[in-house]
Amino acid sequence: MKPKLVYSFLKVMVSVVFYLLIAIAGVFLFVSLLTFSGKQDLKRYQHHDPVYTYEVQSFGPGPASTSYTYSPDSLMRYHGNSRFTLEVESRSAAGYYSLIGVLIFLGIGICILWNFRQIFREASLEHPFRRSVSRRLRMLAALFIASDLFNLLNYFLLNSFIKQSIASPHLKLITKVGDGFIIGLVVWIIAVVYQRGIDLQEENALTV
Amino acid sequence: MPIIVNLDVMMARRKMSLSELAEKVGITLSNLSILKTGKAKAIRFSTLEKICEVLDCQPADILEYRDE
Numbered sequence: 001m002k003p004k005l006v007y008s009f010l011k012v013m014v015s016v017v018f019y020l021l022i023a024i025a026g027v028f029l030f031v032s033l034l035t036f037s038g039k040q041d042l043k044r045y046q047h048h049d050p051v052y053t054y055e056v057q058s059f060g061p062g063p064a065s066t067s068y069t070y071s072p073d074s075l076m077r078y079h080g081n082s083r084f085t086l087e088v089e090s091r092s093a094a095g096y097y098s099l100i101g102v103l104i105f106l107g108i109g110i111c112i113l114w115n116f117r118q119i120f121r122e123a124s125l126e127h128p129f130r131r132s133v134s135r136r137l138r139m140l141a142a143l144f145i146a147s148d149l150f151n152l153l154n155y156f157l158l159n160s161f162i163k164q165s166i167a168s169p170h171l172k173l174i175t176k177v178g179d180g181f182i183i184g185l186v187v188w189i190i191a192v193v194y195q196r197g198i199d200l201q202e203e204n205a206l207t208v
Numbered sequence: 209m210p211i212i213v214n215l216d217v218m219m220a221r222r223k224m225s226l227s228e229l230a231e232k233v234g235i236t237l238s239n240l241s242i243l244k245t246g247k248a249k250a251i252r253f254s255t256l257e258k259i260c261e262v263l264d265c266q267p268a269d270i271l272e273y274r275d276e
Contacts, residue, residue, distance in 0.1 A: 207247040208239045 003042050004125060012119040018113040032099050033091050046077040049086040052098035054158065059080045086162065086171065092162040101154050108147045129198045137191035141184045148180030149196040212272040215244045218263045232262045 068077045088094045115136045123133045155175045162171050219229060231241045235255060242248045243255075256267055263270075 203249050205245060206237060206242060208243045208248045208252050208255050 007120075014113060014116045014120055018110070018117050021106065021109055021113055025103075025110060028102065028106065030071045032090070051089055052066055052095060052102070054086045054088070055174040056084050056171040057174050058160065059172055062145065071170055081116065081172070082173065087174075088161075094158070094165070097161065101150075101158075104150060105147070108143055108150070112140060112143050112147075115143070129194070129201045131198060134195045134198055137187055137194055141188035141191060142186060144180045146186030148177060148184065151180065152176060152177050210274050210276050212274050213243060213246050213248070213270060215240075215259070215270055215271055218265055218269055222263050224263070229259070229262060235259045 028094075068079045070077045088098055090099065119133050119136050119140075122130055122136075155173055155177065160175045163171070213219070219226070226240055226244065227237055230237045233255065235258075243251065256270070261272060274276060
């Protein structure tokens, strides 16, 4: 596959996903505002108010965490019912927090895609090394790391909300932390190498 | 930078214009301008050799080290 074709394809894809995410954020915000403004129309289409759902796992003592099912050779086992879907009412403290959390995540996602889009706009295969692209790569790295940090904060805050409302079983949010940090680190390294490329290009241009 | 390029002095002595020198040396006018204004980060031996040949001078006549 030709690099130019791949570049053009990625450029289009990033733009499509960027506008799609903006549309999703817009719809989410609209539905959330309708819910908070207390309009009754939404209730006609749904059986209950929109809720935020989270996947949680029970870590406390109880039948759920101890009932294992073994494979015939007893080399593998699994246990069910320790995972639950937690629903949070939108007009509660946890619900308000969830709304802010989702908006922050969407905001970070939009910022990441916007930076990607700008990189594809500013860079070209003919002139790949530009200072603005290097700056955007650093920004991307920071955003990826920030998203993971927020994910970690979200984990602790939601767990405290859950602990306040549901004492037993001991539920904890299932979340993946570390991916954003690793991606951010990799992008940061790429940005540093890219910066060296810019320096070399400038040095070459100023060599008579 | 403590390296001073005295190209304009040599050009004046030889009564040679920038475009004429660029043409004789075989480099672009913009590159020669970069060298003359002291913006250059490096100079190739081949370019220096050609400039010295055209201006009939030594490298030390063009480049000078001045402690800042």
